[in-house]
Amino acid sequence: xxxxxxxxxxxxxxxxxxxxxxxxxxxxxxxxxxxxxxxxxxxxxxxxxxxxxxxxxxxxxxxxxxxxxxxxxxxxxxxxxxxxxxxxxxxxxxxxxxxxxxxxxxxxxxxxxxxxxxxxxxxxxxxxxxxxxxxxxxxxxxxxxxxxxxxxxxxxxxxxxxxxxxxxxxxxxxxxxxxxxxxxxxxxxxxxxxxxxxxxxxxxxxxxxxxxxxxxxxxxxxxxxxxxxxxxxxxxxxxxxxxxxxxxxxxxxxxxxxxxxxxxxxxxxxxxxxxxxxxxxxxxxxxxxxxxxxxxxxxxxxxxx
Numbered sequence: 435x436x437x438x439x440x441x442x443x444x445x446x447x448x449x450x451x452x453x454x455x456x457x458x459x460x461x462x463x464x465x466x467x468x469x470x471x472x473x474x475x476x477x478x479x480x481x482x483x484x485x486x487x488x489x490x491x492x493x494x495x496x497x498x499x500x501x502x503x504x505x506x507x508x509x510x511x512x513x514x515x516x517x518x519x520x521x522x523x524x525x526x527x528x529x530x531x532x533x534x535x536x537x538x539x540x541x542x543x544x545x546x547x548x549x550x551x552x553x554x555x556x557x558x559x560x561x562x563x564x565x566x567x568x569x570x571x572x573x574x575x576x577x578x579x580x581x582x583x584x585x586x587x588x589x590x591x592x593x594x595x596x597x598x599x600x601x602x603x604x605x606x607x608x609x610x611x612x613x614x615x616x617x618x619x620x621x622x623x624x625x626x627x628x629x630x631x632x633x634x635x636x637x638x639x640x641x642x643x644x645x646x647x648x649x650x651x652x653x654x655x656x657x658x659x660x661x662x663x664x665x666x667x668x669x670x671x672x673x674x675x676x677x678x679x680x681x682x683x684x685x686x687x688x689x690x691x692x693x694x695x696x697x698x699x700x701x702x703x704x705x706x707x708x709x710x711x712x713x714x715x716x717x718x719x720x721x722x723x724x725x726x727x728x729x730x731x732x733x734x735x736x737x738x739x
Contacts (some may be wrong), residue, residue, distance in 0.1 A: 441521060441531040441624040444716060445470075446631040447708035447727045448536055448678075449642040451726045452566045453486055462496035464739050468517055470535030473640035473677040476688040478502045478662060481655045482679040484646060504674035505667060510543035518542045518543055518622065530739055531601060531624070537705075545626065552606040554599075562598045562605075574601060574608030578591075582610035616621055627738045631724040631731065638726070643704045647679070647697070658682040678703040701714065 442465065447451050459465045469475075473483040477500045486496060497520050502508055517540075521531040533541070564573045571591055578600055579586035585600045602610045607614065633639045661678060662668055670681055679700045686696035715721065723729045 435722045438623050438625050439525045439530070439711065440739065441533065441626055442543060442738070443470075443626060443628040444534045444631065444735070445538070445541060445628065445718075446536060446724075446726075447639060447711040447715075448484070448704060449639065449646045449708070450536075450632045451630055452534050452536070453490070455724075455735075456532060456729055457486070457490055457494040459735060461530055462732075464528070464531070465532035465739070466527075466528045467494055468494045468524075468533045469541045470513070470517075470533050470537050471498075472508065472537040472540065472673070474535070474662060474722075475502050475508050476674045476677075477501075477502065478673065479504060479658070479677065479680070481650050481658045482683070484650070486498055504662060504672065507673055510539050511548050514526050514543045514548060514619075515538045521622075536711050538711060544622060547621070549615040550617050550619075551603060551611070555602060555606055558602050558605050562601050563594075566594065566598070571597065574598070576585060577601060578604075584612040585610065606648060618661055626723045627666045627735075628718070629724055629735055630718070630721045631726055632712065632715070633726040639708055640705055642726070643708060644701050647701050647704060651677070652698050653698070654675075654684070655679070656683060656687075660687060662667050663687050678721075679709050726733050 442459075444452055444456055444459075456465075456467050460467050463732075467557065473479065474485050474496070475498060476483070479485070485499065486494075491499065498513070500514060500663060517558070521533075523529045533544075562574065571594055574594075574597055575586060576590040577591075578589070578597060580599060581604050589596045589600060591597070601616060603611045623689060633642065658659060660676075662680075668675055670676070675684060682691075682696050682700040682703060685691055685695060691699070722734065724734060
């Protein structure tokens, strides 16, 4: 019998209704919410990320919300470390961790662990590129085939970025990329109950996305992004400013498109995000699907607690 404590994953595409369901569970089922969202971590990015309101956060606090300035970066490894620490503390308080959000890479990192690859070494990378300049990338690919035939079969000779990374990993660690990616962190010590919420009809999700984008605009999304723009230290290459909606509004403020095009592109980018999230989820193992807006969702999750 598995004696590990239970943790709930409440996944789903953007605009599918995760927040409302999570707050109800937190209020009524001794759950504590951990946000699994790479946009909600940023301070001052409230409207465009559909961050829970101050009132909602008062009703049901969310960990890992408003923890970083938009200048800062946050990795899947950072999330795994923070989430495991928070889950342990929640269980020690006698409650159930409820992980809520749509950043599927974070869930995967938490479930499967992270490969123990070395950080980039700019000196070694420069040496590899200099050698490739002299001998050609075919010679570098031949080197990789000798030390890591599996990676060589997967990485094309005309893909210098991935090819140089595979060689760099070997020169730093003495082990092949294939060998190191096979080594993962220990499995997490929880019974994970996984749920995904989404409308069964794609058109319904598209309508929810468009309605929510219009609500964001009405709530002052443009003013929010103008405040970020006016700081002077932010730019579109930052992970924070690559969040859907923010890039399109930023470019509108810069004069690169008119208002109607910004709205159109913002909605399209959000739909593309939802499509990527659904692609992840359709291939996910051991997940129970919930219909957005169904009154049965609460009871279905409550039954596993």
